[in-house]
Amino acid sequence: MTFMTLAHYLQIIDRSWRAQDGSKIASFISLRHEHAKYQNYHVESPEGLVERFLISPIDDLVVLHLKCLYYIAVGDFLEAYRQQSTLVQNFSKILQLQKEENWSLPIMYTICSDLRLVAQQAEKQKIGPNENPGEILEKAAECLMGCFRVCAADNRSAEEDTKRIGMLALVNQLFKVYFRINKLHLCKPLIRAIESSPFKECFSLSQQVTYRYFVGRKAMYDSNYKAADEYLTYAFENCHKSSRKNKRLILIYLVPVKMLLGYIPSKKVLEKYDVVQFWDLVQAVCQGNLKRFDELMDMHETFFIKCGIYLIVDKLKIIAYRNLFRKVYLILNTHQIPVEALQSALEYLGQDVDLDETQCIVANLIYEGKIKGYISHQHRKVVVSKQNPFPALTTLS
Incomplete structure (x- = not known):
């Protein structure tokens, strides 16, 4: 973008608002757009100039945007957050009044994403003994939920008209907040809303990749490894090949999930x-x-x-136990393995365990299907199946 005066900037927004060009307006009130770095846009009190060029309600949004830029420029992220938060709240009211329109959804995507990012910076800057960690981000999430409720309440059925096609982008922003402040239980109703949406397959692929990445992580924390595998695998396979950073991020969670399910990465x-x-x-x-x-x-x-x-x-240690016990089985070449032999192998590798603890480890492996057999407590032996006693692990290419 070539440098433009503030007056020219306001004229572009005015034309874009009248033309209902949500995408163009979104770029020009983004904190990450090129105009944000220019000093002449950092105005503490821009109301007078803005009112000369813009009509209501866009004038109010632009005033708040320019104030946010000013406070970011002077390093006051707490005040910048307050301006951006008010901007999102005011936009939510505008969105609600647009009963038959959804052209402004790109604006919502941009200002909500910016709100989360400013809130993160404000969290780092806040001071005082009465400030709770994550408090600003939690308040930001409340603002995002305001927009989400407006979108969710739109009952129009046509994809090109309804605001419900904006729900997933907001859910992804909320996920990013909830994971950062460790309030994953708040994700559950959002997941339910998306999974039951008639527009589930209409969301963009990039949004679906982000959504499945977070749902996969939540499933992993809930110990639902099969669901975690399904969601994270989708995210990894559909993440754009040029997004190596994102694919790496997905893999950090997918690898341990795969291994817990018995797959070994190459x-x-x-x-x-x-x-x-x-x-x-x-x-x-x-x-x-x-x-x-x-x-x-x-x-x-x-x-x-x-x-x-x-x-x-x-938790991958349980697979290491399985592989160690398989070695003992192969060495002894018997289907009746003394528990003492397994205990000795564990102790040799630095594990401080007694016979009872060794039997508990074996029982867990049998329960999880990693060993086929049973424990004979009377004879203190592990009796394994004569057919495939240690089900094979699969190597991923």
Whole structure:
């Protein structure tokens, strides 16, 4: 964009509003558009100039946008958030009054996304003992919900007319907030609303990828690994091939989910998307090397905690147990394995366990279908099936 005066900027918005060009207006009231960096747009009190060029209600939105730019420029993100929050609330009322129209949805997408980003910066800047972590983001989510309710309440059935086609974009913004403030229970009614929407297949592919990424992560935290696999796999396979950063992000959650379901990722895939933190772990799991597994969990603890997957990855230890016990079975070459032999193998690899704890580990493996057999407590032996006692794990290419 070539530099333009503020007056010229306002004239463009005026023409775009009268032409109901929501996409153009959206770009010109975006905090990420090129005009946002120009100093002459950073006006603390732009009301007089704006009123000369713009009619109601767009004049009010632009005033708030320019004020937000000003406060960002001076480094006051708390005040910038207040201006952007008021902008979104005022737009929500405008959207509600547009009974038979949805041309302004692109504006909603932009200002709601900007609100979340400004709220994140305001969270970092807020001070005072009475401020609760996540409070600003939670208030921002309330503003986003205002727009969501307006869209959800539109009962028109034609895709080109209804505001309900804007629901998924708002849900994705709300997901980003709820995951950041760790209030995943608030996602449930939003998921229900999208899954029951008659426009479920009409949302853009990029929005569906984002939606399934977050729903997959929530399913993973809920220990619903099959659903997590389904959603995250869809997100990974449909994420644009040039979006390597996003594909890597999806893979960080998909890899442990796949492994918990018995699939082993290949080194090629992990290297391609730069998640090599998993490769040594994969080898330790496949080898049943519990000592190495514990060392790697300590080594990559910061990475796993930052990604929110430490507890999920730690559950992979159960597969390492399975692979270790399979080695014991192959060495002894018997279908009646003494529990003491399994305990000895665990102790050799640095696990401080007694016989009862060893039997609990075996019982868990049998329950999860990773070992086919039963425990004879009377004889202190694990009796495994003569046919495929350790169901094979699958390698992903």
